[in-house]
Amino acid sequence: MIRPLLALALLAAPAAVPAEAERLLIQSTTSTQNSGLYDEILPAFEAATGLDAQVVAVGTGQALKNAQNCDGDVLLTHARTAEEAFVAAGYGTERRDVMYNDFVLVGPAADPAGIAGADSAAAALAAIARARAPFASRGDDSGTHKAERALWRAASLEPADGSGRWYLETGSGMGATLNLAAARGAYALTDRATWLSFANRDGMAVLFEGDPALFNQYGLIPVSPDHCPGTNLAGAEALRDWLLSEEGRAAIASVTRDGTQLFFPNEAPN
Known part of the structure; x- marks a missing residue:
């Protein structure tokens, strides 16, 4: 067992x-x-x-x-x-x-930062930062958090500058982070398997995918x-x-x- x-x-x-x-x-x-x-x-x-x-x-x-x-x-x-x-x-x-498998960027289906049309994952994160749209990060040194940090570096951005305002660090697992994203209308980076197994997806959608960096x-x-x-x-x-x-x-x-x-x-x- x-x-x-x-x-x-x-x-x-x-x-x-x-x-x-x-x-x-x-x-x-x-x-x-x-x-x-x-x-x-x-x-x-x-x-x-x-x-x-x-x-x-x-x-x-x-x-x-x-x-x-x-x-x-x-x-x-x-x-x-x-x-x-x-x-x-x-x-x-x-x-x-x-x-x-791959990572995907998810968020409110209305996509207020307009990331769905981005040229790359780094460009999508840059759009989120410009809009100061809420972004939920695991902030826990997990593999997903390491991947997220690499994407911010590729965008030449330091999201911690917005910590506590638009950049929301949970220090928790992917499920808790996705729950926060759903509650706050925030974007998040998640592995696809966890997203597909996540029950609380109402009002949220996969907004960016397919970049080899993911x-x-x-x-x-x-x-x-x-x-x-x-x-x-x-x-x-x-x-x-x-x-x-x-x-x-x-x-x-x-x-x-x-x-x-x-x-x-x-x-x-x-």
Whole structure:
């Protein structure tokens, strides 16, 4: 059985592991959890391997910190630069591309800043800043927040100049940030999978999409036993191999919402 855990609860009292199943603890970005991906694919992985897969779903930045502190066996996150730095520092054994989707800019359907006709995602953010239209940011060092910050840099803008006025930092996950955007008539950057799984979309719409800068790659990293001697490296590698296998890739591709595929598996390794 899949049991999503809160990171703090995990630190306070590790979950009991059934005697017949070896635990694999996945430190994960929230989008894979919130979209329902794990609910749909991990049972098949557990059946194939006999492992008990448990998920800690937090922002990518926090997931990397948790794994660095040896709270986890494997990472599945979406911030390549930070992930590569994690491996380079000796905290992970390797990083492998697993799947991808994209980010989208959502906001009030009336689009008061006129971003729908923008030439690029950076130009769309510049239009929001010019209009001083409310923008809801996760502000939590997650993979989505890192992507958002990169887009602001591409626009040569510092949104913190509008902090507390038009730039609204939640310090929370994607669901809470989208709820704030819906309540305040604000724009937001979100991964498409979370948006499609989000229930509170009345009056909101996808307003900008398709820029290559909005590409969203997910990577898997086994935690290094040299840094964390107790890590379940064999289990982490089993998850890697299964996700990259024909069965795992088909499972990823099968997850849809409203008839739209949520994640796209990367090509099988040679």
